[in-house]
Amino acid sequence: MEDEFVFITKISPEETYQKGLVRGIGDDAAVYSSSDQMEQVVCVDTMVEGVHFRRDTLSPYQIGKKGLAINVSDLAAMGAIPTYYLVSIAVPPSWTEEELTQLYKGMNELAETHRMDLIGGDTVSTNDVLVLTVTAIGLVERGKARYRDQAKAGDLIFLTGYAGTSAAGLDLLFQKGLHGPFSIEEQELVKAHQEPLPHVIEGRILSTANKRISLNDVSDGVASEANELAEASRAKFIIKSDKLPIHKAMHSYPKEKQLKYALFGGEDFVLIGTVPKEDAKDLEEEFHQIGLMFEIVGFVEEGEPGVFLLEENKMKKVEKNGYNHFKKRG
Ligand SMILES: Nc1ncnc2c1ncn2[C@@H]1O[C@H](COP(=O)(O)OP(=O)(O)OP(=O)(O)O)[C@@H](O)[C@H]1O
């Protein structure tokens, strides 16, 4: 890359979507106005080359798109409407300007679908690997944000999409490289890993529904996220192994492998949550009417906080063994 400032000018949007934006890229910080009716939601997540992607698992376009998607997924898990994002990028010398342009194109395309504005960031060089950090900002109606600590005994546990697809796709990429060849079915798994679409509509339905709902997104695997819900809510979660939604492209896999991907794989970026039993049918209908998934995978009981898997009438403890940056993979 020739010049940091030329690069910043290049990636600055010409037009913006959000009417509250007062000052975006170009000053020392961004300024936007908020309203009394809405609460601000903010999160940050980082992707590191070699940890979250390799040059043979994601293209530059996909690195950008996924870097934003994983943050929008956290907004969705709070029930928020995405509005703004900031990008901090550390670029090694091996990256070309064209590749960086592609990375921003990936972010830009996802941002466009959610009418999010890029309002700032930081550009630095590094001698090592590419590091992409995205901060995402959203809005939610006052009192409507969805938290992890709302589950109670008697609730049902739901998922808004397939579990394990991303990990299955990643293994295929490890086996065959970025260009495959992949069968049509394998392509769906690979795409789920490379270009996850955050469940913003699902999150909005769940935040506007007048029901007590706990919510989380699946970044580290169903086992880890369910444990987070159980710990925050101080409740016991029972997941029925035969109810986990497994993508048809994985139906030919051994059951054990399906379960391993679903529970411990991660990066599915679907939502997992709980709802009182009596409210589940309404939500299910609302989701299904517009073609969205809403799968009941278990229930909440009173007891020591934790997660159990119910498999052929046997209960097994499910440890918080998903992806953990400071531990070997479970
Ligand atoms: N280094 C840190 N400093 C301050 N707060 C942190 C730090 N790392 C994580 N947190 C906070 O800890 C909480 C849990 O973070 P975590 O990253 O596990 O959740 P997540 O972003 O939903 O998951 P994932 O990163 O796997 O997508 C969040 O409130 C997050 O803001």
Ligand SMILES: Cc1ncc(C[n+]2csc(CCOP(=O)(O)O)c2C)c(N)n1
């Ligand atoms: C090359 C390569 N190796 C391994 C993985 C798997 N992986 C990395 S981070 C993560 C959890 C989510 O991250 P975080 O907790 O930081 O949000 C998972 C499942 C990958 N995507 N690419």
Ligand SMILES: [Mg+2]
């Ligand atoms: Mg995080």
Ligand SMILES: [Mg+2]
């Ligand atoms: Mg999350």
Ligand SMILES: [Mg+2]
């Ligand atoms: Mg994580």
